[in-house]
Amino acid sequence: MNLDLLFRGITVLTMDDARPLLRDAYLGIEGRKIVWLDTKAPEGTAARTLDAPHFVLMPGLFNTHTHLGMSVLRGYADDYELDTWLRQYIWPAEAKLTPEAILAADALSLAEGIASGTVSFTDMYFHEPKMAELCLQAGCMANLCNAFMCLTDEYDPNTDRAFQELQVLTRDYHNADGRIKADVGVHGEYTSFPAVWELAAGFAKEHGLNVHLHLSETKREHDACVAKYGMTPAALFEKYGLFDTRTTAAHCVHVTDEDVEILAARGVTAVHDPGSNLKLASGVQRTEYLIKKGVNVSLATDSACAINTNELFYDLKLAAILHKGIQLDPALLPAAETLKLATRNGAYAQSREKESGMLRVGMDADLIAIDFDKPHLIPCHDVASSVVYSARPSDVALTMCKGKILYENGEWKTLDIERIKYDMLHVALPCVTG
Amino acid sequence: MNLDLLFRGITVLTMDDARPLLRDAYLGIEGRKIVWLDTKAPEGTAARTLDAPHFVLMPGLFNTHTHLGMSVLRGYADDYELDTWLRQYIWPAEAKLTPEAILAADALSLAEGIASGTVSFTDMYFHEPKMAELCLQAGCMANLCNAFMCLTDEYDPNTDRAFQELQVLTRDYHNADGRIKADVGVHGEYTSFPAVWELAAGFAKEHGLNVHLHLSETKREHDACVAKYGMTPAALFEKYGLFDTRTTAAHCVHVTDEDVEILAARGVTAVHDPGSNLKLASGVQRTEYLIKKGVNVSLATDSACAINTNELFYDLKLAAILHKGIQLDPALLPAAETLKLATRNGAYAQSREKESGMLRVGMDADLIAIDFDKPHLIPCHDVASSVVYSARPSDVALTMCKGKILYENGEWKTLDIERIKYDMLHVALPCVTG
Numbered sequence: 001m002n003l004d005l006l007f008r009g010i011t012v013l014t015m016d017d018a019r020p021l022l023r024d025a026y027l028g029i030e031g032r033k034i035v036w037l038d039t040k041a042p043e044g045t046a047a048r049t050l051d052a053p054h055f056v057l058m059p060g061l062f063n064t065h066t067h068l069g070m071s072v073l074r075g076y077a078d079d080y081e082l083d084t085w086l087r088q089y090i091w092p093a094e095a096k097l098t099p100e101a102i103l104a105a106d107a108l109s110l111a112e113g114i115a116s117g118t119v120s121f122t123d124m125y126f127h128e129p130k131m132a133e134l135c136l137q138a139g140c141m142a143n144l145c146n147a148f149m150c151l152t153d154e155y156d157p158n159t160d161r162a163f164q165e166l167q168v169l170t171r172d173y174h175n176a177d178g179r180i181k182a183d184v185g186v187h188g189e190y191t192s193f194p195a196v197w198e199l200a201a202g203f204a205k206e207h208g209l210n211v212h213l214h215l216s217e218t219k220r221e222h223d224a225c226v227a228k229y230g231m232t233p234a235a236l237f238e239k240y241g242l243f244d245t246r247t248t249a250a251h252c253v254h255v256t257d258e259d260v261e262i263l264a265a266r267g268v269t270a271v272h273d274p275g276s277n278l279k280l281a282s283g284v285q286r287t288e289y290l291i292k293k294g295v296n297v298s299l300a301t302d303s304a305c306a307i308n309t310n311e312l313f314y315d316l317k318l319a320a321i322l323h324k325g326i327q328l329d330p331a332l333l334p335a336a337e338t339l340k341l342a343t344r345n346g347a348y349a350q351s352r353e354k355e356s357g358m359l360r361v362g363m364d365a366d367l368i369a370i371d372f373d374k375p376h377l378i379p380c381h382d383v384a385s386s387v388v389y390s391a392r393p394s395d396v397a398l399t400m401c402k403g404k405i406l407y408e409n410g411e412w413k414t415l416d417i418e419r420i421k422y423d424m425l426h427v428a429l430p431c432v433t434g
Numbered sequence: 435m436n437l438d439l440l441f442r443g444i445t446v447l448t449m450d451d452a453r454p455l456l457r458d459a460y461l462g463i464e465g466r467k468i469v470w471l472d473t474k475a476p477e478g479t480a481a482r483t484l485d486a487p488h489f490v491l492m493p494g495l496f497n498t499h500t501h502l503g504m505s506v507l508r509g510y511a512d513d514y515e516l517d518t519w520l521r522q523y524i525w526p527a528e529a530k531l532t533p534e535a536i537l538a539a540d541a542l543s544l545a546e547g548i549a550s551g552t553v554s555f556t557d558m559y560f561h562e563p564k565m566a567e568l569c570l571q572a573g574c575m576a577n578l579c580n581a582f583m584c585l586t587d588e589y590d591p592n593t594d595r596a597f598q599e600l601q602v603l604t605r606d607y608h609n610a611d612g613r614i615k616a617d618v619g620v621h622g623e624y625t626s627f628p629a630v631w632e633l634a635a636g637f638a639k640e641h642g643l644n645v646h647l648h649l650s651e652t653k654r655e656h657d658a659c660v661a662k663y664g665m666t667p668a669a670l671f672e673k674y675g676l677f678d679t680r681t682t683a684a685h686c687v688h689v690t691d692e693d694v695e696i697l698a699a700r701g702v703t704a705v706h707d708p709g710s711n712l713k714l715a716s717g718v719q720r721t722e723y724l725i726k727k728g729v730n731v732s733l734a735t736d737s738a739c740a741i742n743t744n745e746l747f748y749d750l751k752l753a754a755i756l757h758k759g760i761q762l763d764p765a766l767l768p769a770a771e772t773l774k775l776a777t778r779n780g781a782y783a784q785s786r787e788k789e790s791g792m793l794r795v796g797m798d799a800d801l802i803a804i805d806f807d808k809p810h811l812i813p814c815h816d817v818a819s820s821v822v823y824s825a826r827p828s829d830v831a832l833t834m835c836k837g838k839i840l841y842e843n844g845e846w847k848t849l850d851i852e853r854i855k856y857d858m859l860h861v862a863l864p865c866v867t868g
Contacts, residue, residue: 278759325712
């Protein structure tokens with residue numbers, strides 16, 4: 001073997017049911033791929049060998065619902081009633097954001113996510129072709145969409161920026177470098193109407209794209225949909241074909257039992273955003289019920305405007321403890337099961353499950369190393385427990401995507417962090433405060 | 435002025451209502467005290483000047499309910515049903531812990547807490563006189579107790595180790611170096627009986643000590659108490675004099691409206707342990723109701739055996755978002771209010787409010803510096819929001835107690851961290867796994 005990188009003496013949390021945990025193991029990478037994973041040493045040479053007995057290697061994290069360009073509004077208007085928050089603060093501030101401001105916020109959010117172990121994002125916001133360029137530069141994966149949204153009665157695709165961006169993403173970036181995918185975005189049933197959904201579903205089918213949308217986030221929007229259409233948002237979207245390709249539905253807090261059956265039957269991923277749902281007072285997703293009924297549940301932060309960070313460790317632990325406390329059952333969502341939400345299930349949501357989301361020979365090297373030589377990770381009785389309940393974003397010592405190191409020992413390898421921080425403060429921030 | 439240390443150009447989140455936030459400010463320390471705090475520079479000299487425009491200084495955190503010696507069981511038995519967890523795992527493992535093992539776990543937990551901004555602990559466990567020595571060496575503050583617990587019908591104080599430790603703590607360590615306080619510990623109403631409570635209350639009154647106890651953590655224990663005594667745990671403890679000195683009651687998840695009136699009237703602090711209560715499926719404290727009714731609510735992690743870490747930032751954010759999501763009101767527990775739980779209210783719980791818990795001239799220099807020059811803390815629209823919703827334990831750049839620096843830039847100044855990690859792995863851990 002002619003390895004580019006060999007990890008030696010490591011613990012590997014593979015997320016592969018065939019052999020979940022390896023200790024004192026070797027993981028070898030050639031190009032983009034994992035080509036060796038065993039407790040035996042590979043034969044041959046390695047350009048770089050990393051002896052790291054204190055490292056736990058695991059699949060990189062999938063943050064499957066973000067609005068990264070909103071990070072310039074992190075902490076801008078916390079603790080307000082929802083209507084005040086949106087109408088008096090968020091919408092007016094968003095209206096002032098220039099493309100450059102959004103790009104600056106995108107870059108900082110990617111840097112933040114990558115440094116905390118995220119290898120792939122599902123992002124829904126504006127100016128997504130520029131985001132695609134940024135992700136290619138950063139070296140991470142991303143499913144990107146500027147979501148359809150039309151608050152008037154008539155929709156003209158020729159003047160809709162979201163449709164234009166979708167066309168550009170599909171033509172120029174879909175599958176670019178195995179990292180970027182164009183998703184068809186639909187903001188929500190309460191912000192558009194049947195003609196838009198038919199167009200979106202048709203485009204997704206024609207081009208073989210995934211769909212990304214918000215679904216039953218708040219009780220108010222869910223109930224209003226039932227009042228208006230006589231159907232739940234999930235039933236409505238299914239009727240108009242939005243579940244005909246693979247769909248990722250963010251939130252799903254107020255879905256009914258019948259909705260859950262639809263999601264399970266149609267292979268729709270329900271994204272769990274526990275921190276955002278709590279902070280914005282949307283409620284608590286019935287995650288354990290969704291899982292029990294066979295729905296693929298993935299994990300996400302939502303925007304930093306909602307939950308104030310772009311790192312997944314907080315929500316990972318929150319997902320694992322919240323349902324125990326609400327349902328009064330300490331056995332719900334055990335650590336190893338919860339980890340699937342942030343890894344394998346996220347890869348499925350993004351249609352990347354064949355090459356990513358677990359560590360196995362032949363899969364892409366999309367992985368992170370967590371440094372366990374920290375007081376708060378000692379002792380370690382159970383690796384999955386330690387990752388979920390004790391690890392922090394700052395314990396990520398290395399983030400790799402497709403065999404490329406994006407972050408190592410506090411340094412971003414593909415992004416100029418000082419420039420990014422400068423742009424956030426001097427390009428993006430003045431749009432809001434100036 | 436002849437300062438030992440001058441912070442220059444800093445932002446100060448004082449937690450002092452008179453002037454909550456100062457920007458581009460100076461904070462001067464002489465000996466144990468804050469002697470200067472203003473946007474003007476002090477006159478005179480400083481032995482050390484720290485120019486830190488990216489630092490936010492705030493009071494150090496108070497972790498007001500811990501069992502630090504249990505950290506050796508961090509992640510030992512997660513995700514089990516409560517009875518299985520206790521009877522099959524935790525109690526048998528605890529029975530094997532030697533004094534040396536507990537001391538090793540204590541040391542590591544203190545190191546973990548100090549590095550994540552905690553300046554004071556309320557600890558209830560075994561071998562607390564040794565813990566007092568350790569806290570004096572570490573330089574932090576602590577209210578310590580080995581709690582009364584008697585599962586038989588007869589109690590003999592002469593053979594009770596908890597009573598012996600209480601006497602030693604009171605005689606040799608109470609008020610030691612202004613850092614240590616002896617508390618009278620009562621484990622809970624379900625693990626002792628009236629004669630024990632009368633002894634405890636009498637001792638507390640005689641020596642002017644605070645009381646620390648568990649109260650209505652689970653519905654089962656609360657209901658069993660009502661069935662057995664015809665009174666709630668709070669009413670029962672009040673009757674037997676345990677609220678006659680200042681008392682800190684951990685959990686208070688299932689307290690009734692009448693209980694809340696008792697707690698408010700008697701100045702009892704209700705400790706909020708949101709992470710532990712969720713993970714152990716105890717439920718959710720009605721924190722916003724307690725606060726509204728005038729109860730002093732402080733914050734805590736509980737043991738690392740329950741919630742797997744000894745750092746308060748996770749629970750700080752959790753306290754601020756959980757009640758919003760459960761009560762469906764995004765305006766509950768705003769960031770600045772939630773910060774009081776971890777600072778001022780904690781100082782009150784420990785009877786340290788005259789000298790600690792806020793930054794003001796004349797108060798002790800019990801403070802932390804948070805480094806805001808991190809991607810996830812940019813931009814900062816509101817300092818309190820950023821601390822509560824975006825900051826991580828790893829952002830603590832400096833922890834100081836009584837003017838002494840305990841931790842700075844990744845280094846523990848009073849503790850030998852390599853020795854501590856070694857002892858945890860080679861002294862404490864073998865007790866459990868060997």
